[in-house]
Amino acid sequence: MENVDLIINARWLVPVDQANQVLEHHSVVINDGRIVDLIPQQQATEKYHAALSHDFEQHCVMPGLINSHTHSPMSLFRGLADDLPLMTWLNEHIWPAEKRFVSDAFVEAGSELAIAEMLRGGTTCFNDMYFFPEATARVAEQSGIRACIGMIVIDFPTNWASSVADYFHKGQQLHDHYRLHPRITTAYAPHAPYTVSDEPLSSLIMNAEELDIPIHMHIHETAGEVSQSVEQFGIRPLERLKDLGLLSPRLNAVHMTQLTEQEIEWCAESGVNVTHCPESNLKLASGFCPVAQLNAQGINVAIGTDGAASNNDLDMFAEMKQTALLAKAVAQDASAVPAHTALEMATINGAKTLGIDDITGSLEIGKAADLIAVDLSNVETQPIYDVVSQLVYATGRDSVTDVWVDGKHLLNNRQLTTLNPAQIIHNSQLWAEKIRQAD
Numbered sequence: 001m002e003n004v005d006l007i008i009n010a011r012w013l014v015p016v017d018q019a020n021q022v023l024e025h026h027s028v029v030i031n032d033g034r035i036v037d038l039i040p041q042q043q044a045t046e047k048y049h050a051a052l053s054h055d056f057e058q059h060c061v062m063p064g065l066i067n068s069h070t071h072s073p074m075s076l077f078r079g080l081a082d083d084l085p086l087m088t089w090l091n092e093h094i095w096p097a098e099k100r101f102v103s104d105a106f107v108e109a110g111s112e113l114a115i116a117e118m119l120r121g122g123t124t125c126f127n128d129m130y131f132f133p134e135a136t137a138r139v140a141e142q143s144g145i146r147a148c149i150g151m152i153v154i155d156f157p158t159n160w161a162s163s164v165a166d167y168f169h170k171g172q173q174l175h176d177h178y179r180l181h182p183r184i185t186t187a188y189a190p191h192a193p194y195t196v197s198d199e200p201l202s203s204l205i206m207n208a209e210e211l212d213i214p215i216h217m218h219i220h221e222t223a224g225e226v227s228q229s230v231e232q233f234g235i236r237p238l239e240r241l242k243d244l245g246l247l248s249p250r251l252n253a254v255h256m257t258q259l260t261e262q263e264i265e266w267c268a269e270s271g272v273n274v275t276h277c278p279e280s281n282l283k284l285a286s287g288f289c290p291v292a293q294l295n296a297q298g299i300n301v302a303i304g305t306d307g308a309a310s311n312n313d314l315d316m317f318a319e320m321k322q323t324a325l326l327a328k329a330v331a332q333d334a335s336a337v338p339a340h341t342a343l344e345m346a347t348i349n350g351a352k353t354l355g356i357d358d359i360t361g362s363l364e365i366g367k368a369a370d371l372i373a374v375d376l377s378n379v380e381t382q383p384i385y386d387v388v389s390q391l392v393y394a395t396g397r398d399s400v401t402d403v404w405v406d407g408k409h410l411l412n413n414r415q416l417t418t419l420n421p422a423q424i425i426h427n428s429q430l431w432a433e434k435i436r437q438a439d
């Protein structure tokens with residue numbers, strides 16, 4: 001008998017290592033935060049002695065979801081200004097509110113709110129872009145979630161940085177601090193083609209190469225962004241970025257709702273990753289990412305919620321369903337983005353986008369124990385013909401009962417173990433009071 005830390009016994013196990021694989025009555029064996037075995041329950045009891053074990057007789061155990069694009073502190077702006085187009089929303093509401101309120105304390109409170117929501121919804125890893133990223137990183141570190149924290153770069157000064165050089169300097173400090181951290185990684189996060197000029201883009205491409213980290217950027221979010229670039233530079237944003245050398249497997253191109261055949265070809269050839277944010281695109285009427293076409297070209301497409309101010313939640317189960325449904329409508333093909341593809345997009349594809357698919361994104365021996373247990377016994381998820389279909393089309397995030405990251409139990413029977421929800425709610429209400437008075 002081999003001694004191990006933890007055995008999780010599951011009625012169904014969906015490892016997301018190959019299409020549509022569903023294992024029944026299997027165990028995930030965990031030691032030192034890593035998956036050491038995936039075997040039938042009977043064999044697990046014969047082979048391992050576990051310090052702790054959990055039996056999930058009516059649950060599906062699967063990899064934690066990866067939110068490949070969000071702005072976690074913006075959860076404090078949830079519901080502040082709805083039903084507006086992107087540029088009006090940004091110029092008249094979000095940017096003025098950010099100018100007035102964004103600080104280390106604001107970002108800390110917003111990140112706590114967002115991370116609590118994400119963990120309760122089965123998200124074990126998120127890719128963030130915001131100001132005061134050191135505060136988001138700090139909260140992520142304390143909460144036990146996995147995160148890729150963006151080193152934001154933008155042409156104009158903000159409460160966080162006074163110049164482009166200052167953004168780079170503070171970003172570098174963040175990177176250095178977390179360089180060897182097991183759960184916190186960093187990425188360059190130039191905001192968008194219309195807010196970052198050529199020079200900083202060229203510098204960060206070189207830096208990203210040197211540090212071997214991803215580049216996370218909003219690209220082709222709206223038709224307006226594209227026509228503005230044509231006016232200003234004579235070319236569409238993606239062509240400008242291509243000329244600068246930005247198109248590579250490091251790039252996480254978020255949104256991509258406006259794409260020509262030629263541009264899709266460039267992305268396929270250069271190995272660009274795309275993050276699709278269906279609910280944000282729908283809410284801001286930004287356009288539709290041609291997901292089925294991107295998949296057909298072999299482009300890695302992940303899923304993000306975007307910030308809670310434009311969604312208005314951080315619900316990756318809902319996002320998976322929207323991804324599958326919207327892709328069918330856009331492609332006019334009901335077979336576009338089947339359930340398992342949507343599940344891959346919300347797990348392993350996100351890990352690839354963040355350059356951490358050797359660590360997380362699927363349940364495989366040697367990977368980190370980043371996993372969730374989903375209760376399928378309720379009326380909403382009965383009867384069960386196809387577990388993967390159930391997860392994507394019928395399961396709500398409140399069916400997630402337990403969450404582990406690196407083998408640490410962060411949600412135990414729906415209770416957060418590292419965050420204090422009462423305190424988080426109280427802090428959020430205090431911030432909302434201040435913001436409401438100023439609006």
Ligand SMILES: [Zn+2]
Nearest residue numbers: 071218306307
């Ligand atoms: Zn965004």
